[in-house]
Amino acid sequence: NNEVICVFISLQVGCILDKCESYDPCCAFPCKHSAICTTLKDDYECDCTGTGFYGRNCEYGYFSTYVTDLFRPSRSTLHHYMTNYSLLWKLVNNISWLQKKLMAVVLKIRTNYVYEPSPYVGMDSYPTWDSYINKTVYARTLPPIPQDCPTPMGTKGPKTLPDIKVLRSLLFQRNKFEPCPMRTNVFFAFFAQHFTHQFFKTNTIKGMPFQWGEHSVDLSHVYGHTIQRQHELRSHIDGKLKVFETNGEVFPPLTESANVTMSGEKLMRGRKFAIGHPGFGAFPSFFVIATLWLREHNRVCDILKDLHPDWDDERLFQTARLILTGWETLKIIVEDYVQHVSGFHFQLSYDPEILHKSTFSYNNQIHAEFHILYHWHMLMPDFIELGEHVYPLKELLFNVDPVVEIGMETVLKQLSNQFAGKVVGGRNQGPELVAVVELALKQTRQMRMCSFNKYRERFGMKPYTSFEELTGETEVAALLRNLYYDIDALELFVGYFVEHRRNRQVLGATMLEMGAPYSLKDTKSGVFGNPIGSPAWWKPSTFGGEVGFNIIKTTNLKNFICRNVKGCPDISFKVPQDVPYNSVEGKSSSPNTGIADVLISLTRPQVAQKSQVKELKREEKTNEKSEL
Ligand code: HEM
Ligand SMILES: *[C@@H]1O[C@H](CO)[C@@H](O)[C@H](O)[C@H]1NC(C)=O
Ligand SMILES: *[C@@H]1O[C@H](CO)[C@@H](O)[C@H](O)[C@H]1NC(C)=O
Ligand SMILES: *[C@@H]1O[C@H](CO)[C@@H](O)[C@H](O)[C@H]1NC(C)=O
Ligand SMILES: CC(=O)N[C@H]1CO[C@H](CO)[C@@H](O)[C@@H]1O
Numbered sequence: 001n002n003e004v005i006c007v008f009i010s011l012q013v014g015c016i017l018d019k020c021e022s023y024d025p026c027c028a029f030p031c032k033h034s035a036i037c038t039t040l041k042d043d044y045e046c047d048c049t050g051t052g053f054y055g056r057n058c059e060y061g062y063f064s065t066y067v068t069d070l071f072r073p074s075r076s077t078l079h080h081y082m083t084n085y086s087l088l089w090k091l092v093n094n095i096s097w098l099q100k101k102l103m104a105v106v107l108k109i110r111t112n113y114v115y116e117p118s119p120y121v122g123m124d125s126y127p128t129w130d131s132y133i134n135k136t137v138y139a140r141t142l143p144p145i146p147q148d149c150p151t152p153m154g155t156k157g158p159k160t161l162p163d164i165k166v167l168r169s170l171l172f173q174r175n176k177f178e179p180c181p182m183r184t185n186v187f188f189a190f191f192a193q194h195f196t197h198q199f200f201k202t203n204t205i206k207g208m209p210f211q212w213g214e215h216s217v218d219l220s221h222v223y224g225h226t227i228q229r230q231h232e233l234r235s236h237i238d239g240k241l242k243v244f245e246t247n248g249e250v251f252p253p254l255t256e257s258a259n260v261t262m263s264g265e266k267l268m269r270g271r272k273f274a275i276g277h278p279g280f281g282a283f284p285s286f287f288v289i290a291t292l293w294l295r296e297h298n299r300v301c302d303i304l305k306d307l308h309p310d311w312d313d314e315r316l317f318q319t320a321r322l323i324l325t326g327w328e329t330l331k332i333i334v335e336d337y338v339q340h341v342s343g344f345h346f347q348l349s350y351d352p353e354i355l356h357k358s359t360f361s362y363n364n365q366i367h368a369e370f371h372i373l374y375h376w377h378m379l380m381p382d383f384i385e386l387g388e389h390v391y392p393l394k395e396l397l398f399n400v401d402p403v404v405e406i407g408m409e410t411v412l413k414q415l416s417n418q419f420a421g422k423v424v425g426g427r428n429q430g431p432e433l434v435a436v437v438e439l440a441l442k443q444t445r446q447m448r449m450c451s452f453n454k455y456r457e458r459f460g461m462k463p464y465t466s467f468e469e470l471t472g473e474t475e476v477a478a479l480l481r482n483l484y485y486d487i488d489a490l491e492l493f494v495g496y497f498v499e500h501r502r503n504r505q506v507l508g509a510t511m512l513e514m515g516a517p518y519s520l521k522d523t524k525s526g527v528f529g530n531p532i533g534s535p536a537w538w539k540p541s542t543f544g545g546e547v548g549f550n551i552i553k554t555t556n557l558k559n560f561i562c563r564n565v566k567g568c569p570d571i572s573f574k575v576p577q578d579v580p581y582n583s584v585e586g587k588s589s590s591p592n593t594g595i596a597d598v599l600i601s602l603t604r605p606q607v608a609q610k611s612q613v614k615e616l617k618r619e620e621k622t623n624e625k626s627e628l
Pocket of ligand 3: 134135136137
């Protein structure tokens with residue numbers, strides 16, 4: 001009988017009979033079309049429910065599946081239409097009902113792939129009630145690769161996965177800065193980092209899959225993640241937040257006036273600011289965007305107070321928070337941010353009403369695969385131009401004073417005129433940040449995430465058949481073949497970032513086709529999955545009445561910045577067309593510190609490499625001396 005099983009398994013995976021050991025048949029992923037594989041005593045079973053296919057391995061399609069497929073345009077066809085024919089789209093964008101109809105279609109296509117609530121949470125390979133209610137863990141889209149398989153990726157690829165340090169230096173490390181061909185600017189990079197850290201909050205003590213966020217766009221990075229922190233940051237007058245004023249500008253309060261802990265406080269140079277997210281003192285990126293949201297909050301409070309003189313501090317605060325979350329964050333994210341990333345000529349819109357007639361779940365979970373996807377550190381250049389200086393990144397670590405001294409108007413203009421890096425294609429992550437790659441790869445492996453191709457299949461894309469097809473070139477493809485042998489064994493994190501950039505887009509096809517459903521439904525949390533967009537919430541009274549609703553309704557990135565920054569600088573997520581690429585890279589020759597290493601050791605006291613922190617402090621001292 002054992003021999004029969006052995007033959008059966010060997011047939012499944014094509015292993016050589018005399019070397020055949022018995023292992024979980026699900027290791028070979030015998031079920032097609034992302035059907036669920038369950039191990040039985042001497043066998044396995046595929047659950048084809050909802051796939052549109054049937055048969056032992058869900059290999060046969062129902063007639064209706066083929067017919068639907070016939071009429072469903074492929075991803076590349078859709079992409080072609082959305083990013084070509086700009087004149088036609090201008091017309092469509094101008095016809096309100098048509099634009100709305102199409103937006104509903106876009107959402108339907110995009111959100112179909114992410115299930116909320118996800119049956120899989122953390123390291124679970126099957127659904128449980130305990131995990132469903134456990135918010136301290138990231139959800140996931142595909143269950144982990146079974147344990148004790150012939151290879152780490154199942155049955156394909158090498159017996160041990162490539163060394164993380166080798167992957168880092170061969171595939172990720174930047175030699176020469178490559179600007180984003182879609183003219184993405186550094187302001188976008190700052191905005192992305194600030195925005196995503198409100199819901200990507202890995203628990204650094206317990207590690208993956210634990211996290212400390214609320215699985216949603218909740219602006220906890222502005223208001224604090226605990227009620228105590230929130231109250232420390234509030235002035236308790238007219239709903240407003242505490243501020244620090246200097247040079248005629250408003251900034252977040254100093255830690256002397258808002259008693260909250262900020263991580264890395266001992267390393268901070270210059271003034272210490274108190275911000276909702278405890279990690280946001282680390283870099284000016286957080287500080288610049290935090291300043292914008294703080295100013296907007298207090299501005300909205302003034303408007304509300306004017307409309308409702310009878311409202312107390314609490315109601316003004318709470319309503320302003322909903323306005324900033326519901327309208328403004330979500331609207332800017334869909335209409336400016338996702339619009340830029342998508343490269344579509346079709347104008348996306350944040351209009352929750354279009355979903356109110358359909359069955360749409362407002363439940364939300366952050367998926368670990370989305371967390372891994374969003375490691376866009378390639379966006380960051382090696383130097384940032386602020387005022388008269390070109391700062392190497394390390395000089396801005398825990399140093400936000402330059403922003404205060406130079407002033408927001410100049411800073412925003414400069415950030416908007418500087419090119420961010422190209423995200424995909426590989427080998428464009430600066431030496432200061434490349435250490436994060438190691439962390440992310442460790443996390444992917446610890447979560448036993450399925451291969452890149454499995455995820456492509458799960459999100460309705462054809463698996464790649466060669467490394468060349470994936471990268472669109474031969475050099476990186478050859479490296480990958482040496483490391484992984486088989487395209488089906490390629491790790492998710494690596495696949496995301498070595499894939500070739502799609503024509504007219506910032507990202508690769510897979511990152512966009514997976515990122516869109518995650519962000520619209522799930523994480524950004526669920527821009528559309530946010531409770532604020534649900535039928536009982538989405539009405540003027542939630543936002544202080546019709547007048548308040550309408551004032552806010554017109555928000556976009558441009559006017560959001562205009563009304564909060566002196567001089568009304570014209571800022572978008574792209575470098576303006578008339579600004580040529582002017583490389584500031586290589587303008588300073590001081591050695592790198594590996595600031596990501598410093599931060600990682602800081603947030604993980606249990607693995608702290610104290611030497612690096614000391615090194616940084618020593619450098620800081622010599623810098624001070626040389627300035628004297
Ligand atoms: C100066 C710029 C940046 C520095 C120094 C930096 C550094 C780091 C470090 C050290 C980590 C690991 C944190 C930990 O778990 O200990 C991390 C995580 C992460 N970074 Fe960045 N990063 C930068 C810019 C960006 C940008 C532009 C993005 C764009 C979206 C980004 C997205 C993320 C995400 C999503 C994580 C995972 C967060 C988590 O697990 O909680 N980072 N970064
Ligand atoms: C949009 O339509 C309005 C009239 O409804 C027209 O004035 C405007 O020029 C149109 N814009 C474009 C870009 O077609
Ligand atoms: C959530 O799950 C983790 C791991 O299974 C467990 O340690 C933790 O106690 C759970 N939390 C709650 C609130 O049940
Ligand atoms: C700040 O808060 C901590 C605890 O959160 C408390 O021990 C300390 O006394 C507070 N300091 C001031 C000045 O209020
Ligand atoms: C006119 C134009 O922009 N055509 C583009 C349409 O899209 C294809 C790829 O899908 C491009 O190759 C064309 O240049």
